[in-house]
Amino acid sequence: MNQKRILEICANSAASCVEAEAGGAARVELCAGIPEGGTTPSYGEIRMAKELTSHIDINVIIRPRGGDFLYTPAEIQSMLYDIELAKQLGVHGVVFGCLTKEGDVDVPLLNKLVAASKPLSVTFHRAFDVCRDPFEALEQIITAGCDRILTSGQQQDAVKGIPLLAELVQRAGERIIIMPGCGVRENNIAQIEQETGAKEFHTSARSTVYSQMVYRNENVPMGSAALGSEFETQQTDRKKVSACLM
Numbered sequence: 001m002n003q004k005r006i007l008e009i010c011a012n013s014a015a016s017c018v019e020a021e022a023g024g025a026a027r028v029e030l031c032a033g034i035p036e037g038g039t040t041p042s043y044g045e046i047r048m049a050k051e052l053t054s055h056i057d058i059n060v061i062i063r064p065r066g067g068d069f070l071y072t073p074a075e076i077q078s079m080l081y082d083i084e085l086a087k088q089l090g091v092h093g094v095v096f097g098c099l100t101k102e103g104d105v106d107v108p109l110l111n112k113l114v115a116a117s118k119p120l121s122v123t124f125h126r127a128f129d130v131c132r133d134p135f136e137a138l139e140q141i142i143t144a145g146c147d148r149i150l151t152s153g154q155q156q157d158a159v160k161g162i163p164l165l166a167e168l169v170q171r172a173g174e175r176i177i178i179m180p181g182c183g184v185r186e187n188n189i190a191q192i193e194q195e196t197g198a199k200e201f202h203t204s205a206r207s208t209v210y211s212q213m214v215y216r217n218e219n220v221p222m223g224s225a226a227l228g229s230e231f232e233t234q235q236t237d238r239k240k241v242s243a244c245l246m
Helices: 014-023 043-052 073-088 107-117 126-130 134-144 162-172 189-196 238-244
Strands: 006-011 027-030 057-061 093-096 121-124 148-151 177-180 200-203 206-210 232-236
Touching (some): 006 014, 014 027, 014 232, 027 043, 043 057, 043 073, 073 093, 073 107, 107 121, 107 134, 126 134, 126 148, 134 148, 134 162, 148 162, 177 189, 189 200, 232 238
Parallel strands (some): 006 027, 027 057, 093 121, 148 177
Antiparallel strands (some): 206 232
């Protein structure tokens, strides 16, 4: 295994956290609502993730809904409550981001969220990828006291974002961790590492898990038909995690 490469897994369940740990990942970002880009998981999911793992770091996304990153006062209060809950449950860190309507980092809100999160680790998530000026945002996020930025380099995936990722890594130096994510796979992680200089990487490493249901009524969907069969789920696969560390 590549001992210098630090892997964070985007985990969609407590079971995925178990797989991430078994595969050798250092950390998970625990999320619900993966089709929406990740939303805050439930109390029960966070607690079970803690109970079922022994040494992996668990970071919890604090995102009250899908969509943009311009939040209402009620949504902000919800985020603050969720941060407090995450602290009570003893997780390693939290993950969030916030923007103004002009596409800049909402610095006053970011400062408020970071202060509320202490002493937890803080990652600024891919709200960074839809901000107006990535270099201004980089400095603002550093000043706010965040530990890392999860980013695809403002592109559809991290491979396409390599030029900006490399520039961000260079500008960040030792002040903050730039963590490439989105489309990071076992077949391209070495390329991204070599061409950006990044040391931490974010990936899902999932495989399809097939339902054990024998009786199936396929005519009554519980959600969007675009999501595929409700008799299939996606779960982190320890083999794929290990492959990303080779």
